[in-house]
Amino acid sequence: MGKVTIKDVARRANVSVTTVSNVLNNSGRTSPDTIRKVRQVIEEMEFSPSASARNLRDKKSHLIAVVVPFLEKGRLQDNPFYWHLVLGVEEGARNHRLHVILLGVDEEESFSFVQERHLDGLIVVGTYEQSPIFKKILSLDVPCVFMDSYLSDPNLYQIYLDDEVGGYLGTKHLISLGHRRIALLTGKILEGGVSHMRWLGYCRAMEEAGLPYDPDLIREEPVSTIGGYQAAQYITDARKQITAVFVFSDVGAMGLIKGLHELGVQVPRDVSVVGFDDLFYTDYMLPSLTTVKQDIAERGNIAVQLLLDQISEELRYDSRKVVLPVSLKVRQSTAPVSPHHDENRAD
Amino acid sequence: MGKVTIKDVARRANVSVTTVSNVLNNSGRTSPDTIRKVRQVIEEMEFSPSASARNLRDKKSHLIAVVVPFLEKGRLQDNPFYWHLVLGVEEGARNHRLHVILLGVDEEESFSFVQERHLDGLIVVGTYEQSPIFKKILSLDVPCVFMDSYLSDPNLYQIYLDDEVGGYLGTKHLISLGHRRIALLTGKILEGGVSHMRWLGYCRAMEEAGLPYDPDLIREEPVSTIGGYQAAQYITDARKQITAVFVFSDVGAMGLIKGLHELGVQVPRDVSVVGFDDLFYTDYMLPSLTTVKQDIAERGNIAVQLLLDQISEELRYDSRKVVLPVSLKVRQSTAPVSPHHDENRAD
DNA sequence: CTGAAAGCGCTTACAG
DNA sequence: CTGAAAGCGCTTACAG
Numbered sequence: 185m186g187k188v189t190i191k192d193v194a195r196r197a198n199v200s201v202t203t204v205s206n207v208l209n210n211s212g213r214t215s216p217d218t219i220r221k222v223r224q225v226i227e228e229m230e231f232s233p234s235a236s237a238r239n240l241r242d243k244k245s246h247l248i249a250v251v252v253p254f255l256e257k258g259r260l261q262d263n264p265f266y267w268h269l270v271l272g273v274e275e276g277a278r279n280h281r282l283h284v285i286l287l288g289v290d291e292e293e294s295f296s297f298v299q300e301r302h303l304d305g306l307i308v309v310g311t312y313e314q315s316p317i318f319k320k321i322l323s324l325d326v327p328c329v330f331m332d333s334y335l336s337d338p339n340l341y342q343i344y345l346d347d348e349v350g351g352y353l354g355t356k357h358l359i360s361l362g363h364r365r366i367a368l369l370t371g372k373i374l375e376g377g378v379s380h381m382r383w384l385g386y387c388r389a390m391e392e393a394g395l396p397y398d399p400d401l402i403r404e405e406p407v408s409t410i411g412g413y414q415a416a417q418y419i420t421d422a423r424k425q426i427t428a429v430f431v432f433s434d435v436g437a438m439g440l441i442k443g444l445h446e447l448g449v450q451v452p453r454d455v456s457v458v459g460f461d462d463l464f465y466t467d468y469m470l471p472s473l474t475t476v477k478q479d480i481a482e483r484g485n486i487a488v489q490l491l492l493d494q495i496s497e498e499l500r501y502d503s504r505k506v507v508l509p510v511s512l513k514v515r516q517s518t519a520p521v522s523p524h525h526d527e528n529r530a531d
Numbered sequence: 532m533g534k535v536t537i538k539d540v541a542r543r544a545n546v547s548v549t550t551v552s553n554v555l556n557n558s559g560r561t562s563p564d565t566i567r568k569v570r571q572v573i574e575e576m577e578f579s580p581s582a583s584a585r586n587l588r589d590k591k592s593h594l595i596a597v598v599v600p601f602l603e604k605g606r607l608q609d610n611p612f613y614w615h616l617v618l619g620v621e622e623g624a625r626n627h628r629l630h631v632i633l634l635g636v637d638e639e640e641s642f643s644f645v646q647e648r649h650l651d652g653l654i655v656v657g658t659y660e661q662s663p664i665f666k667k668i669l670s671l672d673v674p675c676v677f678m679d680s681y682l683s684d685p686n687l688y689q690i691y692l693d694d695e696v697g698g699y700l701g702t703k704h705l706i707s708l709g710h711r712r713i714a715l716l717t718g719k720i721l722e723g724g725v726s727h728m729r730w731l732g733y734c735r736a737m738e739e740a741g742l743p744y745d746p747d748l749i750r751e752e753p754v755s756t757i758g759g760y761q762a763a764q765y766i767t768d769a770r771k772q773i774t775a776v777f778v779f780s781d782v783g784a785m786g787l788i789k790g791l792h793e794l795g796v797q798v799p800r801d802v803s804v805v806g807f808d809d810l811f812y813t814d815y816m817l818p819s820l821t822t823v824k825q826d827i828a829e830r831g832n833i834a835v836q837l838l839l840d841q842i843s844e845e846l847r848y849d850s851r852k853v854v855l856p857v858s859l860k861v862r863q864s865t866a867p868v869s870p871h872h873d874e875n876r877a878d
Numbered sequence: 879c880t881g882a883a884a885g886c887g888c889t890t891a892c893a894g
Numbered sequence: 895c896t897g898a899a900a901g902c903g904c905t906t907a908c909a910g
Binding site (some may be wrong): 271 | 535579582583590594613615630632644782785817877
Binding site for chain 3 (some may be wrong): 548549558584587589
């Protein structure tokens, strides 16, 4: 039956394609009668205008991409964090009649698709200043919103959490429970990156409490589930005298708790654990996880807003950087340091 | 600086646009020398051909959409299952130079975007024969692959799990551990749907073992995390004498275990629990979850394959229905029915 | 208020 | 082996 085009509509409605187009775009140059007639024909013929043709004219695709760098070769990450985020983006995009392409990229990626598809914008997750991906994206000259990237260029649009405060809150909570030997599972700490900021918050809390900083307490292992799991051995090393661990992701915290459990160490009785993200399932873990909470889906929403601001060049937010608040969600994986602890570790 | 077009390339290379196009598409009608020259200019000018223009000509967009119906109003589901699935699709699509649009739809959705964007195909998750969404999609006349939908029309391309066997394996495992009162948390059971198939497997296992079917054991609550959590009360009702529960999703199983825990019921000592999906974190739960395993990401991959088969009209698979195997992953959430159980429940 | 025409950037018969 | 030209389905000055 072939696709119905604007020409078909024009013929059937006895008007020119110009007029149909004007009706389509509510240009206001058309008489009410004509509008009615054309609309009816459009309805009858189930006409929907070709996006390709429009894009070709307007150099706009109404298409944005969420770009997520791979960790593992060729496969995106398990962490449900990304799913929540993408859901937020999808929701935000839908409200603005935009479609979202999901894209995993590695360092080989040429990003030619951005030009090819005339993408309206990019939402880039988890890159950093030294990343080759970051450099390529910059040279693209396309509207971008960077998430969790702490880029120094003030002209870039960015959205991130108040990571320093997150690091501070989690640490402070543990300190208030009497913990003094607080380990950190950070993931790779890059100058000015997310982990770095959280680490700074940790340092501030420790210093405020007059607690010494011990590099032995900091583990830069990946904060994946398996990474947390594997860290359990280190954490329980008696010489470290660790009574609490702050893991910079919920999936990592889950792995750690599992690992500790298998080593016969109970959470929170023997070791307290704090996570980061507040994934949907943390409330259902055993024990439920004390964690630093963020509204991940909301971030996705705001990312779309910020992208549109940039495209339309009218700032809805005060600045090009949007910092979202975090809060501490206290659950059952943290407890006061137990008096018998030191004895246990003594032998 | 303005986008470089094929015209610019032609001019700079001293050839016609036809020739550039021929080089671009490896038509074989061009002399090696010309090819070399044109390729160099393309490189120099960083030319990448406009997808819009191509799409307009070819009526192909190299764009597919993953369509996921909302559960909650306006927001997609938390279940990481979808994330795994979408990752699989993204991976499959990438290998075939396709891009993936992610789209949440409700029953109001007009699906006009399919025509507007000349989508090459759709991967539709979790619909069913009576669904208005299903009907709309059919009338679209676009290549589709349906997942988990059990549609009777033999002309449709479908991919699903061996759900009946999944239901059978999980139930049989519990029976082999001595359980006789095995409850089911199914989610809504629709004639011929996923839950229905799994339920059939349950019935087969029960019957084989000579165990009576008791409708009181079947709960059609949603198998979301919270759904599982809320079912705990019912499960522990002493009169039901339930010693094992088979939950048709891992997230639901997690919720249930949490709910049971809060009621003082221990898993697997008091009640055994089997899940379904084998999400990445089930190995890290406490207790780790016995569950019916499927390769979710692989499904996404195959969905893309199947879609391409349909587009190119060459069957790579024997049939239009691909059924993927499931297996039982035994972990720590199931145990032999305990002898003290009946006594406990007696009071 | 309406329409004829140019043009967006490609590809593909067609001619040479 | 190469090129001039038509056409994909729109939108937008421009003219009336």
